[in-house]
Amino acid sequence: MTVTTLAAETVGNPAANIGIFSLFVVVTMIVVIKASKRNATADEFFTGGRGFSGPQNGIAIAGDYLSAASFLGIAGAIAVYGYDGFLYSIGFLVAWLVALLLVAELLRNTGKFTMADVLSFRLKQRPVRLAAAISTLTVSLFYLLAQMAGAGGLVALLLDVNSRAGQSIVIAVVGILMIVYVLVGGMKGTTWVQIIKAVLLIAGAA
Numbered sequence: 164m165t166v167t168t169l170a171a172e173t174v175g176n177p178a179a180n181i182g183i184f185s186l187f188v189v190v191t192m193i194v195v196i197k198a199s200k201r202n203a204t205a206d207e208f209f210t211g212g213r214g215f216s217g218p219q220n221g222i223a224i225a226g227d228y229l230s231a232a233s234f235l236g237i238a239g240a241i242a243v244y245g246y247d248g249f250l251y252s253i254g255f256l257v258a259w260l261v262a263l264l265l266v267a268e269l270l271r272n273t274g275k276f277t278m279a280d281v282l283s284f285r286l287k288q289r290p291v292r293l294a295a296a297i298s299t300l301t302v303s304l305f306y307l308l309a310q311m312a313g314a315g316g317l318v319a320l321l322l323d324v325n326s327r328a329g330q331s332i333v334i335a336v337v338g339i340l341m342i343v344y345v346l347v348g349g350m351k352g353t354t355w356v357q358i359i360k361a362v363l364l365i366a367g368a369a
Contacts, residue, residue, distance in 0.1 A: 177323035184318065187363075188340065194355045195348035208349035209276040215354055223354045226361030228259075235313045311338045 202208045215223070237255065240248030266278075275281045279295035315334025319325075324333055344356050 177321075180321040180323075184321065191344070191356050191359060194359070195344050195352035198348045198351035198355055201351060202349045205276070207351070211350040211354055214351075219354070219358060222361045223357040226357035226359075226364070229361060229364045230310060230314075236309060307338070 201212070204212075206212060233255075237248070237252045240251050242248070244251075270278065270281060273281050273284070275284065277295070279292045279299075282291045282295060311334050315330065315337045318337055319330040319333045322333065324330055345353055348356070
């Protein structure tokens with residue numbers, strides 16, 4: 164009984180949570196739609212026209228890393244495995260630095276948008292693109308399963324959704340929203356959404 168009471172108190176007012184969640188979705192969707200109107204070329208869609216400053220990109224990357232995987236996965240790994248979980252969190256950051264310094268800059272200098280574009284420039288296009296697509300989708304699938312489950316679980320808690328079917332619907336809705344953000348807004352829309360997310364998380368933590 165005590166656990167149920169504490170959980171109910173943690174959720175707060177579901178009606179207020181729904182209002183705040185809906186407001187966030189509406190605001191970010193407006194931002195994404197406005198950003199999409201400036202995506203006239205492939206360069207603008209995939210790279211945001213290279214128009215974001217260093218601080219803006221830094222805040223967006225921080226917003227990307229302040230995710231369910233960080234808050235739940237890393238914290239859970241440290242709680243369960245102790246120092247080994249802490250080392251995993253360091254590897255999480257180091258891997259990003261390696262990708263940033265050894266891959267991202269070289270990729271940018273080629274003028275291509277994806278690793279498949281770079282590899283297909285040197286090798287046979289069809290096999291390389293197929294292999295790149297399969298590997299990317301495989302890695303992204305397992306990563307996004309954890310992300311969507313964590314994000315959907317948090318939203319379900321805030322909205323006081325207790326049934327398994329309801330939680331599955333919430334997870335699906337969150338996933339669809341993320342897909343819409345990317346497909347409609349491209350890199351510009353995604354970057355602005357991550358900036359908004361980072362500001363809200365940092366302000367909430369402060």
